[in-house]
């Protein structure tokens with residue numbers, strides 16, 4: 001029978017293919033500070049070490065995580081400053097995050113909420129959840145709810161269904177978006193019961209966290225199909241990560257494969273300044289150059305927005321390459337994808 005245990009402690013990783021003694025030493029050190037968790041499904045997709053395998057590097061701890069830089073922060077995107085009640089982050093007028101679980105099916109080594117998630121972190125208590133729902137009920141500007149965590153899909157289908165019932169009953173809430181790593185990291189959790197819970201009259205979007213084509217196994221493809229059948233609109237969100245997907249070919253393969261499976265690439269995040277993650281970050285100008293290299297090479301359907309979450313809670317902004325420049329006489333200079341510049345006339349002011 002297939003193994004079901006999630007690997008959490010250094011001892012769980014002993015005698016595993018591709019896990020070498022230096023990894024075991026790193027796992028022992030890192031596990032004292034951050035949550036570690038790798039599902040059997042993820043382990044089955046690993047074909048090498050964190051130094052050369054794009055899936056291993058996302059999940060197997062490395063000693064570099066112990067290096068914390070001064071610019072890194074436990075709350076890198078400033079959620080706390082926008083949290084009026086526990087579990088809610090209200091940064092933009094028409095939408096809120098509802099953080100319903102602080103645990104995940106797996107623990108990604110570059111996680112931006114790594115100081116807040118983990119097995120010891122509590123899920124919202126019933127009274128806290130009710131207070132969060134009341135906050136949403138009382139603000140008719142809130143159009144969209146983003147269920148996040150942790151990972152909302154670690155909840156039982158029954159619990160998730162009750163939360164969706166409550167949200168769908170709020171007239172001004174029109175869209176529910178679920179951010180999850182579960183479809184690619186633990187596809188067995190996407191059961192018929194869970195799909196039934198997700199099947200709603202109101203629009204349910206799912207933004208699936210995925211960073212490399214090696215994560216798309218036959219089981220994952222079957223899950224995408226099941227979620228489509230349940231009426232979910234599927235989007236992807238990826239993080240641009242050094243040594244994992246920081247080259248044109250890897251990004252092209254990922255985005256094209258997703259689109260062919262009816263998953264729209266939505267965001268490519270520049271990695272946040274989370275503690276101990278500097279080995280994953282590349283300079284913004286390199287990210288922009290990668291996005292420029294994809295322009296025209298893959299269709300607009302395949303291209304996500306390259307996004308930066310401004311530290312301090314100032315929100316997300318697109319930081320993709322700029323193709324247009326206004327000159328002093330009002331004429332524009334537009335660059336094409338080959339780097340050639342063309343003039344574009346100014347607006348007619350009459």
Ligand code: SF4
Nearest residue numbers: 104107108111150181
């Ligand atoms: S699934 Fe999301 S919240 Fe959980 S560890 Fe990975 S990045 Fe962090």
